Amino acid sequence: MNPTAPHAITTKGLNLWYGTFQALVDVNVALPHGLITAMIGPSGCGKTTLLRCFNRVNERYGGVTTTGEIRVLGRNIYDPDVSLIELRKAVGMVFQRPNPLPISVYENVVFGLRIHHPRRELSRARLDEAVERALTEVGLWGDLKDRLDARATSLQLEQQQKLCIARLLPLKPEVILLDEPCSALDVEGTRAIEELMCELKGRYTLIIVTHNMAQARRISDECVFMLLGQIIEHRRTEALFLQPADSRTADYVEGRYG
Amino acid sequence: MTDVPFQEPTGEGSGRDAGGLGAPSGSDAGAERRFVRTAFVRRKERFEAWARGVFLAMAAAMIVPLVAIVGHLTYEAWPSLGLEFVLDIPRQGMTEGGIWPAFVGTLYLVGLSLAVAAPIGVLAAVYLNEYARDNWFNRVIQLAVINLAGVPSIVHALFGLGAFVYAARFGYSILSASLTLAIMTLPVIIASTREALAAVPRSFREACWNVGATRWQTIRSIVLPNSISGILTGVILQVSRAAGETAPIMFTGAVFYKAIARGDLFAYRLDEQCMALSMHLYTVTTQVPNVRESVPYATAVVLLASVLLVNATAIGLRLWLRNRKRW
Numbered sequence A: 001m002n003p004t005a006p007h008a009i010t011t012k013g014l015n016l017w018y019g020t021f022q023a024l025v026d027v028n029v030a031l032p033h034g035l036i037t038a039m040i041g042p043s044g045c046g047k048t049t050l051l052r053c054f055n056r057v058n059e060r061y062g063g064v065t066t067t068g069e070i071r072v073l074g075r076n077i078y079d080p081d082v083s084l085i086e087l088r089k090a091v092g093m094v095f096q097r098p099n100p101l102p103i104s105v106y107e108n109v110v111f112g113l114r115i116h117h118p119r120r121e122l123s124r125a126r127l128d129e130a131v132e133r134a135l136t137e138v139g140l141w142g143d144l145k146d147r148l149d150a151r152a153t154s155l156q157l158e159q160q161q162k163l164c165i166a167r168l169l170p171l172k173p174e175v176i177l178l179d180e181p182c183s184a185l186d187v188e189g190t191r192a193i194e195e196l197m198c199e200l201k202g203r204y205t206l207i208i209v210t211h212n213m214a215q216a217r218r219i220s221d222e223c224v225f226m227l228l229g230q231i232i233e234h235r236r237t238e239a240l241f242l243q244p245a246d247s248r249t250a251d252y253v254e255g256r257y258g
Numbered sequence B: 001m002t003d004v005p006f007q008e009p010t011g012e013g014s015g016r017d018a019g020g021l022g023a024p025s026g027s028d029a030g031a032e033r034r035f036v037r038t039a040f041v042r043r044k045e046r047f048e049a050w051a052r053g054v055f056l057a058m059a060a061a062m063i064v065p066l067v068a069i070v071g072h073l074t075y076e077a078w079p080s081l082g083l084e085f086v087l088d089i090p091r092q093g094m095t096e097g098g099i100w101p102a103f104v105g106t107l108y109l110v111g112l113s114l115a116v117a118a119p120i121g122v123l124a125a126v127y128l129n130e131y132a133r134d135n136w137f138n139r140v141i142q143l144a145v146i147n148l149a150g151v152p153s154i155v156h157a158l159f160g161l162g163a164f165v166y167a168a169r170f171g172y173s174i175l176s177a178s179l180t181l182a183i184m185t186l187p188v189i190i191a192s193t194r195e196a197l198a199a200v201p202r203s204f205r206e207a208c209w210n211v212g213a214t215r216w217q218t219i220r221s222i223v224l225p226n227s228i229s230g231i232l233t234g235v236i237l238q239v240s241r242a243a244g245e246t247a248p249i250m251f252t253g254a255v256f257y258k259a260i261a262r263g264d265l266f267a268y269r270l271d272e273q274c275m276a277l278s279m280h281l282y283t284v285t286t287q288v289p290n291v292r293e294s295v296p297y298a299t300a301v302v303l304l305a306s307v308l309l310v311n312a313t314a315i316g317l318r319l320w321l322r323n324r325k326r327w
Helices: A047-053 A057-061 A084-090 A105-116 A124-137 A157-171 A187-200 A213-219 A237-242 A247-253 B028-032 B039-061 B063-077 B083-087 B100-131 B136-150 B153-167 B174-198 B202-209 B215-244 B247-252 B277-286 B294-324
Strands: A007-018 A021-032 A036-040 A064-072 A091-094 A175-179 A205-209 A222-227 A230-236
Touching: A007 A047, A007 A205, A021 A047, A021 A205, A021 A222, A021 A230, A036 A047, A036 A213, A047 A057, A047 A175, A047 A205, A047 A222, A057 A064, A057 B202, A084 A091, A084 A105, A091 A157, A105 A124, A105 A157, A105 B215, A124 A157, A157 A187, A187 A205, A187 A213, A213 A237, A222 A237, A222 A247, A230 A237, A230 A247, A237 A247, B039 B063, B063 B294, B083 B100, B083 B294, B100 B136, B100 B174, B100 B215, B100 B277, B100 B294, B136 B174, B153 B174, B153 B247, B174 B215, B174 B247, B202 B215, B215 B277, B215 B294, B247 B277, B277 B294
Parallel strands: A036 A205, A036 A222, A091 A175, A175 A205
Antiparallel strands: A007 A021, A007 A064, A222 A230
16 A cells, blocks of 8 residues: 555544444545555445445435544545535445436436536536536447437446446546446446446546455455454555455455355 | 167156166166155145135135125116216205215315325325434324224214314314315325335435435435326325215215205305215115115215226326336
8 A cells, every 4th residue: 555645535443333233343444546446355244334434325224323534535524514415426326236217318317417406507518418428438428329318227237337337427526436336247247347447547536345356356456355344454456365464364365255 | 859779668658767867777667656646745736726726716706796786786776877867966855866966075075185185195105204214203103194094984083073173163064074084094195105105116216315316306306206106096096985985074064965056066165065975875875765766876886986987097097107117
């Protein structure tokens, strides 16, 4: 890890409980800006929970208590004057199962704009431009430019997942959280999403939760290994896989458990 | 399949495994007896057939009362049935003529009660399903809804009498009766609306939350459009309940007889009492001497037909709206 690199997200003493079950234990982590960070670990280790902390969407699921501090771009997101709406605009999430909204492709892409801007600010030209730019950025423009009125739920899964990423882009997010974005996709779809992530890197900070260690190794710059709600190891990806410092990490990346 | 030269077939169906693929050599005789019915299997199959038959018979038995009721009613009502019966007013001390005042009265009562109950019920359900957290206050609300649904209609009637007729000084009127019916249908509307809302996949809500949509934006743009068919169906199905209830309106606003013009759709004012189909059926059956025999039956047929018509509309509407949405 390069300590001088600016960090997109830092946490300090982060604890989280679902009811009485503690899902995150004293998490202290600093995730680099503009790179891809992978979070790996066996099921139930808290990686999705941690991901959901970064835009506080955890709180929508009920029964969640959090203590500690999370700074996104330097700002503590638990400060009382932080607007969750503005936070989630800047920190978007992509899910395991592609979840396009049951409206047209076009409306999916401009959904965020429509939500965050009064109607009169949104001229047709501005929306059209946003759609073209976002779809171009995720590589769907060529395929879909004549089918913008098609129902998003009728697309192939891979296209749906790209669309879910495109849906975030018009809001100019700083961070994109991806929760196992490829686990519902086939090999080609996975490759396409991975390539897209690598293209988006630099412009956005990407944080991906994955079960697939090979995927973490392929695409991530840094890697966080979690176990039982704790961060065991966080290093550059090659280092974590080749010279893990902790024996638990070593056993996990070699596939002895998980 | 190629010939299997060795092994003379020894019995029925033996050709199937005669090749002995993977079967231990020398145990071919045993292989013949593999996977055949044992006595115990035959017994299980008998039970299976028997159970299926019983369940089918019970399900099919549901048709009998429906056909019997509709058939009997229509047969008995036949001499009086016709458009004239619906449009005409009762004559000769209600022993002859039609049911127009009761028909219009029921329209008023049902329409007004749903106009009150549907918005309140739907909005309450949206709160309970989309906003409410699991705390004591919301549990009290849910408990109230469940218990309200279990209150007998005659008790609603008494409540309506006390609350609307006397306390609110609406008197015996369409307004009082409709409000009583509204309170009676509310819990069911809340329950059916919640069910419709809960059927919208959570992934849609997650998608909205994660671009920073407020709860209301999520509800308005995604949840409601995708649950409207279920919500409407639930509301419309309450029409039949409101139209059929007698007790609540009897105490609060329905009368035996009220003179209005034939075919007049705007015959009642909301602070007046009115006739109603369910009440009229009760009256002509038990309270009026020498009624033409087919009159009560024809009244029942009109009530039943209106309710079935409304339910059919609900189903049609549901199908139409469902065809427009695709997940």
